[in-house]
Amino acid sequence: MSVAWHVARRSCAQWSTYRAATFAGAFTNTVFGFLRVHVLLAALDARPGLAGFDARDAATFAFVTQGLLAVVFEQGYGELAPRIRTGDVVTDLYRPVDLQLWYLASDLGRASFAVVFRGLPPTIVGALAFGITVPDDPLTWCAFAVSVVLAITISFGVRFLAALSGFWLLDVRGVQQLALMLTFLLAGMIVPLTFFPSALADVARALPFAGIVQLPMEIFLGHHPGLADLAAILGRQAAWALVMLVVSRWVAHRAMRKVVVQGG
Amino acid sequence: MAEAVAAGSPRSPSSHAATYRRLVGARVRSQWQYRTSFVLHVAGQFVAGFFDFVAIAVIFDRVHALDGWQVEEVLFLYGTSQLAFGIGDVFVSPVERAADHVRLGTFDQLLVRPLGPLFQLVTGEFELRRVGRLVQGLVVFVAAVVALPVEWTAGRVVMTAATVAGGVVIFSSAWVLTSSIAFWAVATQELANSVTYGGGFLTQYPVDIFGAAIRRLLLVVPMAFVSYVPATWVLGRDDVYGLPSWCAFASPAVALAFALVARFVWRSGIRHYRSTGS
Numbered sequence: 001m002s003v004a005w006h007v008a009r010r011s012c013a014q015w016s017t018y019r020a021a022t023f024a025g026a027f028t029n030t031v032f033g034f035l036r037v038h039v040l041l042a043a044l045d046a047r048p049g050l051a052g053f054d055a056r057d058a059a060t061f062a063f064v065t066q067g068l069l070a071v072v073f074e075q076g077y078g079e080l081a082p083r084i085r086t087g088d089v090v091t092d093l094y095r096p097v098d099l100q101l102w103y104l105a106s107d108l109g110r111a112s113f114a115v116v117f118r119g120l121p122p123t124i125v126g127a128l129a130f131g132i133t134v135p136d137d138p139l140t141w142c143a144f145a146v147s148v149v150l151a152i153t154i155s156f157g158v159r160f161l162a163a164l165s166g167f168w169l170l171d172v173r174g175v176q177q178l179a180l181m182l183t184f185l186l187a188g189m190i191v192p193l194t195f196f197p198s199a200l201a202d203v204a205r206a207l208p209f210a211g212i213v214q215l216p217m218e219i220f221l222g223h224h225p226g227l228a229d230l231a232a233i234l235g236r237q238a239a240w241a242l243v244m245l246v247v248s249r250w251v252a253h254r255a256m257r258k259v260v261v262q263g264g
Numbered sequence: 265m266a267e268a269v270a271a272g273s274p275r276s277p278s279s280h281a282a283t284y285r286r287l288v289g290a291r292v293r294s295q296w297q298y299r300t301s302f303v304l305h306v307a308g309q310f311v312a313g314f315f316d317f318v319a320i321a322v323i324f325d326r327v328h329a330l331d332g333w334q335v336e337e338v339l340f341l342y343g344t345s346q347l348a349f350g351i352g353d354v355f356v357s358p359v360e361r362a363a364d365h366v367r368l369g370t371f372d373q374l375l376v377r378p379l380g381p382l383f384q385l386v387t388g389e390f391e392l393r394r395v396g397r398l399v400q401g402l403v404v405f406v407a408a409v410v411a412l413p414v415e416w417t418a419g420r421v422v423m424t425a426a427t428v429a430g431g432v433v434i435f436s437s438a439w440v441l442t443s444s445i446a447f448w449a450v451a452t453q454e455l456a457n458s459v460t461y462g463g464g465f466l467t468q469y470p471v472d473i474f475g476a477a478i479r480r481l482l483l484v485v486p487m488a489f490v491s492y493v494p495a496t497w498v499l500g501r502d503d504v505y506g507l508p509s510w511c512a513f514a515s516p517a518v519a520l521a522f523a524l525v526a527r528f529v530w531r532s533g534i535r536h537y538r539s540t541g542s
Contacts, residue, residue, distance in 0.1 A: 020449060020452050021452065021454060024451070024452040024453065027454070027455060028454045028455060028457045028458040028462070032458070032465070034478065035462060035465055035466050035474075038469075038475065039319070039323070041473070042469075042473035043323045043326065043330065046331075047326055047327045050326055169298075171301035173301070174301050174302070174306075174307065174308050174393070175304050175308075177305065177309070177312065178307060181308060181311045182311070184315065185318060190315055191318075191319045191322050195322050195326060197322075
């Protein structure tokens with residue numbers, strides 16, 4: 001476990017060296033916050049109270065999700081897929097550390113850097129420009145923190161699976177993009193799932209992707225007051241996180257049996 | 265002498281076209297080798313555009329109009345903007361890779377070859393998969409044109425074609441302009457996305473929905489001319505700016521002016537470029 005801790009720390013330190021890229025990313029996320037908030041506000045203007053949102057909720061949703069974006073997803077498609085294509089993944093397999101644990105730790109390290117330097121800027125700018133709803137009790141904050149960690153884990157599972165498909169397909173950028181786009185939509189990143197027609201919204205809520213953006217945001221917006229409600233949401237996320245980890249672990253195991261190392 | 269120029273000079277337009285076909289053809293053949301991956305990639309691009317459309321569909325499932333704009337009208341904006349974005353994405357967006365070449369020091373190679381670096385980038389980094397997004401834009405564009413309750417007079421047809429052409433030039437210029445940042449600052453490519461992809465996103469919607477500051481900005485970074493301003497003429501609506509009516513026809517001129525700015529900045533960038541030397 002201490003190896004995982006070190007991997008996470010080094011990953012966080014590695015990301016902290018990309019200062020210009022971090023600034024540029026936070027800037028662009030914030031610009032998109034401004035664009036998305038106006039789309040949501042126009043919809044609310046046409047139909048006040050849509051999905052129980054008021055203008056403040058819309059601003060919160062637009063800007064906080066723009067901050068979460070860089071936390072629960074990574075910039076680009078990660079290191080694993082190109083390493084599978086080039087064969088460098090063999091080095092990963094030599095290590096006396098579990099492949100999945102290594103990449104999960106690395107992703108959590110990346111996310112811990114992103115929380116502060118990619119998550120806060122859009123949120124703060126949105127708060128200053130529009131005013132956002134911020135949880136006012138410690139319980140909600142704690143639940144949100146746990147929820148975000150679970151969101152990263154679910155998202156990691158999806159991304160790890162997409163990268164692992166490289167053992168069968170070699171060039172997987174297409175799969176990765178398709179997976180990412182589908183995740184965006186079904187996570188509620190493009191429009192809140194509560195805006196969807198109710199049948200579709202129910203389906204989307206039942207899938208793991210809702211746990212990546214929609215559920216943490218509902219906690220942040222205070223839609224689930226009380227310990228029991230919060231526990232139910234976190235429990236659902238935890239269950240999906242576990243399922244994604246077990247499934248991707250099994251696929252990784254299958255992939256290992258397929259590896260042919262070309263000598264040289 | 266004149267014949268020699270027409271037949272073989274590297275500067276003649278016909279030889280540029282032939283070089284373009286050969287270089288892009290080579291890229292296309294190589295990308296066609298991983299067939300499954302290619303098909304999935306095209307699908308990914310198609311879906312990427314499609315989800316912006318889903319957002320609009322979801323919103324219009326709940327509301328009748330956005331700031332007075334009906335769904336067909338918004339889809340006309342979406343269609344013209346995404347068609348223009350898609351064409352620019354296929355043919356000019358590869359210029360983004362300039363940043364990688366500057367960072368890796370390989371931009372020097374582009375400078376010593378007997379072709380402009382811009383030409384080499386848009387051919388050498390050509391990605392056929394981007395056609396997926398273009399097709400998606402085209403589908404919505406055709407659907408919107410069919411669904412709109414306007415009479416398609418010759419004037420409206422010409423105007424719509426000019427809108428798309430102007431949009432292609434504006435988006436392409438935005439790519440060239442923002443890619444030039446790489447000559448001054450490394451690793452800031454994301455900044456470009458706020459203009460290019462941001463522009464691609466916001467031009468799907470009527471400018472009316474944005475706040476006053478953003479609206480004004482869209483006249484300067486001329487995204488308002490991609491779809492919105494000319495579309496108000498086609499649809500017979502008033503624009504939110506209260507511009508004089510001739511402005512609706514100004515898109516091609518605005519696009520040209522923006523292209524000149526992009527060309528100037530790109531050239532200054534190349535003059536400013538200093539190799540990493542590694």
